[in-house]
Amino acid sequence: xxxxxxxxxxxxxxxxxxxxxxxxxxxxxxxxxxxxxxxxxxxxxxxxxxxxxxxxxxxxxxxxxxxxxxxxxxxxxxxxxxxxxxxxxxxxxxxxxxxxxxxxxxxxxxxxxxxxxxxxxxxxxxxxxxxxxxxxxxxxxxxxxxxxxxxxxxxxxxxxxxxxxxxxxxxxxxxxxxxxxxxxxxxxxxxxxxxxxxxxx
Amino acid sequence: xxxxxxxxxxxxxxxxxxxxxxxxxxxxxxxxxxxxxxxxxxxxxxxxxxxxxxxxxxxxxxxxxxxxxxxxxxxxxxxxxxxxxxxxxxxxxxxxxxxxxxxxxxxxxxxxxxxxxxxxxxxxxxxxxxxxxxxxxxxxxxxxxxxxxxxxxxxxxxxxxxxxxxxxxxxxxxxxxxxxxxxxxxxxxxxxxxxxxxxxxxxxxxxxxxxxxxxxxxxxxxxxxxxxxxxxxxxxxxxxxxxxxxxxxxxxxxxxxxxxxxxxxxxxxxxxxxxxxxxxxxxxxxxxxxxxxxxxxxxxxxxxxxxxxxxxxxxxxxxxxxxxxxxxxxxxxxxxxxxxxxxxxxxxxxxxxxxxxxxxxxxxxxxxxxxxxxxxxxxxxxxxxxxxxxxxxxxxxxxxxxxxxxxxxxxxxxxxxxxxxxxxxxxxxxxxxxxxxxxxxxxxxxxxxxxxxxxxxxxxxxxxxxxxxxxxxxxxxxxxxxxxxxxxxxxxxxxxxxxxxxxxxxxxxxxxxxxxxxxxxxxxxxxxxxxxxxxxxxxxxxxxxxxxxxxxxxxxxxxxxxxxxxxxxxxxxxxxxxxxxxxxxxxxxxxxxxxxxx
Numbered sequence: 001x002x003x004x005x006x007x008x009x010x011x012x013x014x015x016x017x018x019x020x021x022x023x024x025x026x027x028x029x030x031x032x033x034x035x036x037x038x039x040x041x042x043x044x045x046x047x048x049x050x051x052x053x054x055x056x057x058x059x060x061x062x063x064x065x066x067x068x069x070x071x072x073x074x075x076x077x078x079x080x081x082x083x084x085x086x087x088x089x090x091x092x093x094x095x096x097x098x099x100x101x102x103x104x105x106x107x108x109x110x111x112x113x114x115x116x117x118x119x120x121x122x123x124x125x126x127x128x129x130x131x132x133x134x135x136x137x138x139x140x141x142x143x144x145x146x147x148x149x150x151x152x153x154x155x156x157x158x159x160x161x162x163x164x165x166x167x168x169x170x171x172x173x174x175x176x177x178x179x180x181x182x183x184x185x186x187x188x189x190x191x192x193x194x195x196x197x198x199x200x201x
Numbered sequence: 202x203x204x205x206x207x208x209x210x211x212x213x214x215x216x217x218x219x220x221x222x223x224x225x226x227x228x229x230x231x232x233x234x235x236x237x238x239x240x241x242x243x244x245x246x247x248x249x250x251x252x253x254x255x256x257x258x259x260x261x262x263x264x265x266x267x268x269x270x271x272x273x274x275x276x277x278x279x280x281x282x283x284x285x286x287x288x289x290x291x292x293x294x295x296x297x298x299x300x301x302x303x304x305x306x307x308x309x310x311x312x313x314x315x316x317x318x319x320x321x322x323x324x325x326x327x328x329x330x331x332x333x334x335x336x337x338x339x340x341x342x343x344x345x346x347x348x349x350x351x352x353x354x355x356x357x358x359x360x361x362x363x364x365x366x367x368x369x370x371x372x373x374x375x376x377x378x379x380x381x382x383x384x385x386x387x388x389x390x391x392x393x394x395x396x397x398x399x400x401x402x403x404x405x406x407x408x409x410x411x412x413x414x415x416x417x418x419x420x421x422x423x424x425x426x427x428x429x430x431x432x433x434x435x436x437x438x439x440x441x442x443x444x445x446x447x448x449x450x451x452x453x454x455x456x457x458x459x460x461x462x463x464x465x466x467x468x469x470x471x472x473x474x475x476x477x478x479x480x481x482x483x484x485x486x487x488x489x490x491x492x493x494x495x496x497x498x499x500x501x502x503x504x505x506x507x508x509x510x511x512x513x514x515x516x517x518x519x520x521x522x523x524x525x526x527x528x529x530x531x532x533x534x535x536x537x538x539x540x541x542x543x544x545x546x547x548x549x550x551x552x553x554x555x556x557x558x559x560x561x562x563x564x565x566x567x568x569x570x571x572x573x574x575x576x577x578x579x580x581x582x583x584x585x586x587x588x589x590x591x592x593x594x595x596x597x598x599x600x601x602x603x604x605x606x607x608x609x610x611x612x613x614x615x616x617x618x619x620x621x622x623x624x625x626x627x628x629x630x631x632x633x634x635x636x637x638x639x640x641x642x643x644x645x646x647x648x649x650x651x652x653x654x655x656x657x658x659x660x661x662x663x664x665x666x667x668x669x670x671x672x673x674x675x676x677x678x679x680x681x682x683x684x685x686x687x688x689x690x691x692x693x694x695x696x697x698x699x700x701x702x703x704x705x706x707x708x709x710x711x712x713x714x715x716x717x718x719x720x721x722x723x724x725x726x727x728x729x730x731x732x733x734x735x736x737x738x739x740x741x742x743x744x745x746x747x748x749x750x751x752x753x754x755x756x757x758x759x760x761x762x763x764x765x766x767x768x769x770x771x772x773x774x775x776x777x778x779x780x781x782x783x784x785x786x787x788x789x790x791x792x793x794x795x796x797x798x799x
Contacts (some may be wrong), residue, residue: 051266058264061338101338169266189261193270 046091051154051170052163053092054082056124056148059161060101062190065121065144066183079102079119083111083136084126114139125149125159137178144183148172155198160184164195171195209395210388214380221376222369223685229365238268240357241324244349248331251281252345256335259289263335263343265296271298278302285328286311286348292341313346327351390414394424407435458523458533458554465545466511467643475554480526498529507537514539514547520557540754567745568764571757575685587625589657590618625653642683644674644708644723644792651687652706655695663701670708674712676725677795682765689762690727690788697731697786704729711791726787733784734777742775770796 060078078101082088096106109120114136117123123145125136133151137158140147146162154162155175160182162173171193177200179186191197208613255274262271271289278284278300286306288299290313301307311511313332323330328348390412397411410431411424452459453473460475462468467488476559476771479494495503499521510517517537522530537552594615601611646669652659659666676683694704713719734749741747743763748756766773771792778785 039561055265061264062261171267172265189258189262192273193261193265193267 018168024077046089048165048170049087049089050091050095052150053088053095055163055170055172056093056122057099057106059146059148059190060106060122062187063146063179064185064187077107078102079107079109080122080124081109081111081117081120082124082126083114083117084128086110086125112196117143117145120145122146122148125154127151130157133159140182141178142181142183146179146182146184166195174198178201203617209391210384213384214377217380217383218373218374219518225372226365227368229361229368233361233365236361237354237358244329244351244353245331248284248329248347248349249333251278251284252287252331252333252347255289255347256333256343256345257285259298259345260335260337260342261768263289263291264337270296272300275300283353284350285350286345286346287315288346289335290344290346292343294344297343311346313344318671320387324351386416387420388559390420390424394420395428398427401431401714407431407438455553456556460552460554462537462550462551462552464511466507466550468552478525479523494524496524510537511550517550517552523554530555532561533557538548564745567757568761571761586616587622590621593618600726638679639677639796640680642676642678642680644676644683644725645670645672647680647684648687648706648708648725651684651691654688655691658695659704660696662698664695664698665701665703667703667705669705670725674708674710675794676723676792678769678792682768683792686762686765686790687725689725689758690790691789693758694727694729694731694786698729699731702730723794724789724791728785728787730783730785733779734775734786739775739777743773766790766792769793 055081060080079094080096084093086092093108096108099106109116111117111120117140121144123140125133125147126149128136130149133154134157137147141158147154148163149159150163151159151160152162155173158175158178160175160179162175163175164171173196174186174191174194175198176186176191177198180200206434247556255278258274259271262268262274275287275289275298278287279302284300284304284620285302287298289297291297294313296310296313299310301309328350330346330348333345333347335339335345394411399410401407410428413424413428449472455474457473458475458478459472460468461470468486468491469488471483473485475486479486481490481494483492486751492500494643503519503521506519507517509515516539517535520532520534523533524530533554534557535552535554537550539547540549540551542548597611597615599620601608601615604611648668652666652668691704691706697702706725707728708723708725711722711724738747743759744762746756747760763773769792771790773791774789776787776789
């Protein structure tokens with residue numbers, strides 16, 4: 001995967017690349033053969049989180065927040081928050097920079113505690129223990145915050161959007177009841193591309 | 202079957218059909234062009250809208266990289282059967298998802314035709330195609346490339362053409378019907394008129410009339426005018442026939458023979474008198490058949506002069522004999538007058554033949570009697586001329602008897618007187634020598650002899666005589682007749698003169714005759730200062746039996762003189778004045794040196 005990612009950057013030195021192709025390919029193959037699956041997953045992460053970061057930002061375009069979410073005069077902009085240890089690094093900030101949704105410029109916030117999530121539009125929750133997650137979601141219940149996570153069972157536990165991997169592609173599931181409860185409206189366009197949508201019975 | 206060239210009604214029908222057909226065709230073509238164009242626009246618009254809908258519905262699929270969702274969206278296009286292909290592409294032109302109408306193409310991937318290379322939409326190879334960008338939130342998310350066939354357009358075009366054909370058929374049928382109906386109004390009267398005209402020109406029957414029609418349009422006016430024209434022609438025809446009838450009656454009742462000829466001399470009509478006199482039939486006389494009636498001796502001259510007249514258009518005048526039905530020839534004075542047309546060309550000749558045989562006979566008798574009378578007068582003057590010397594001789598004989606001593610003297614004197622008598626008789630004999638043939642005539646000598654003959658009268662009246670002519674003026678002619686011409690003129694002059702009047706006789710050779718032709722000849726003028734001749738008498742003086750000397754003259758002298766002058770192809774001219782105290786009369790006679798033609 002490393003080699004693949006380097007193709008565009010080495011385009012200018014295509015000739016050199018051709019000379020180096022055989023040894024590098026050999027190295028990569030060796031790495032692939034002997035590396036543990038754990039290691040492979042670790043290698044995937046930066047690309048995967050870049051995609052997730054882009055999705056995170058794009059969700060904002062397909063969701064409508066109830067009126068009054070962003071009171072006038074607040075200079076919050078449109079905050080995308082990350083709760084817990086940040087898996088995106090600088091990627092999220094790079095994507096968000098200069099962008100805006102509904103005329104509000106995007107900003108990022110890292111928070112440690114769920115109480116600091118006030119004013120957030122989108123909240124990415126990194127992996128955390130189940131009990132804490134339940135508590136966190138309870139705290140956020142009925143608040144106009146779109147909760148997103150890549151934790152398994154996130155939707156079953158009351159989260160709104162859960163990233164899943166399908167055939168090496170980042171996809172997502174949607175859980176509508178908590179979103180409805182929070183007053184968020186998810187566009188049918190968004191639901192259309194979701195792998196599955198949980199609806200209120 | 203009447204061809205369209207020959208029938209006005211067919212022409213009208215064809216015209217009607219042509220006009221209505223062309224109008225319908227033009228209108229339909231305009232509608233078709235407009236509609237096809239606007240329909241094409243509509244199709245493109247629809248296609249564009251479909252592209253936008255697809256684009257809008259593919260945004261999330263593009264953003265969240267969900268190819269299946271995009272394909273699902275695209276598969277909705279199955280509903281519109283014209284769309285052959287629709288593809289969704291990423292902003293950089295990379296293929297994302299596609300729809301093919303035909304399942305066999307499913308795996309094909311068309312490259313995105315970028316707007317920079319081609320216009321946003323085009324029509325070619327019977328396909329519409331267009332590319333629309335997918336915009337979301339003001340950002341380019343991808344492109345839709347859609348292709349449609351033009352079957353809808355062709356379907357519409359075909360429907361249109363079907364409708365057009367139907368409209369054309371219906372309108373042509375309507376036009377045919379209308380023109381059939383309009384024939385009753387327009388072409389039927391014209392055809393009736395044409396038929397009438399044909400009948401008239403075939404039968405020459407001008408009593409036929411074209412049937413009038415009810416309305417008051419131009420055709421009615423035409424028919425009316427045509428009928429009026431016919432009436433006029435009929436009237437003129439009748440008048441012409443009447444006039445012709447009158448002319449024939451007139452022509453047949455005149456005593457002359459009459460005829461008419463074409464400008465080339467072909468005689469096409471003779472009056473009845475011609476046939477009565479000649480005993481011929483019209484078919485014998487046609488054209489130049491009249492030649493059989495002529496004396497072969499004069500025919501050549503007649504033909505020459507008649508042809509001359511035809512060539513020049515001059516009046517023809519000649520006396521020649523024509524054989525009657527009894528086989529005898531009679532003399533006819535023939536006059537032919539050209540009748541000119543508006544351009545001054547000879548349209549025809551009108552000729553008459555007047556029987557002058559009797560006239561000629563009586564003229565001959567007159568001539569003879571005048572000659573006898575002249576002889577008598579001459580005898581008297583001869584007797585008078587001889588009487589004096591005879592008396593002298595008688596006296597001399599008596600004196601010789603009385604005075605024998607002087608006999609020789611008296612005899613000498615008597616001899617002299619007898620010489621004079623001999624001279625007179627000799628001269629007088631010359632007058633009456635038969636001169637039936639032409640010979641050289643010495644005009645000077647003839648004048649001398651005439652003056653000798655009238656010397657007694659001249660002396661008696663004490664006339665002053667002036668003879669102004671050279672010797673030896675000669676012409677060719679009949680000597681006795683020339684002598685008679687001048688004798689008559691001198692005798693007239695002496696009678697007109699009062700005592701001690703003046704008589705002048707001039708003669709000279711001249712070059713040009715008085716009628717303008719250049720001829721050699723002699724002019725003799727007899728001039729007296731007598732009483733003169735009044736203007737009204739001058740015109741008639743050459744007519745027979747016209748005389749101012751009621752007691753002494755027969756009125757034939759000058760008539761005979763003119764006759765003799767003409768016989769010599771000469772001319773005579775009279776000038777006179779009756780001014781009191783200065784009256785005079787001059788007769789000028791021109792005689793050609795040789796008669797022309799000899």
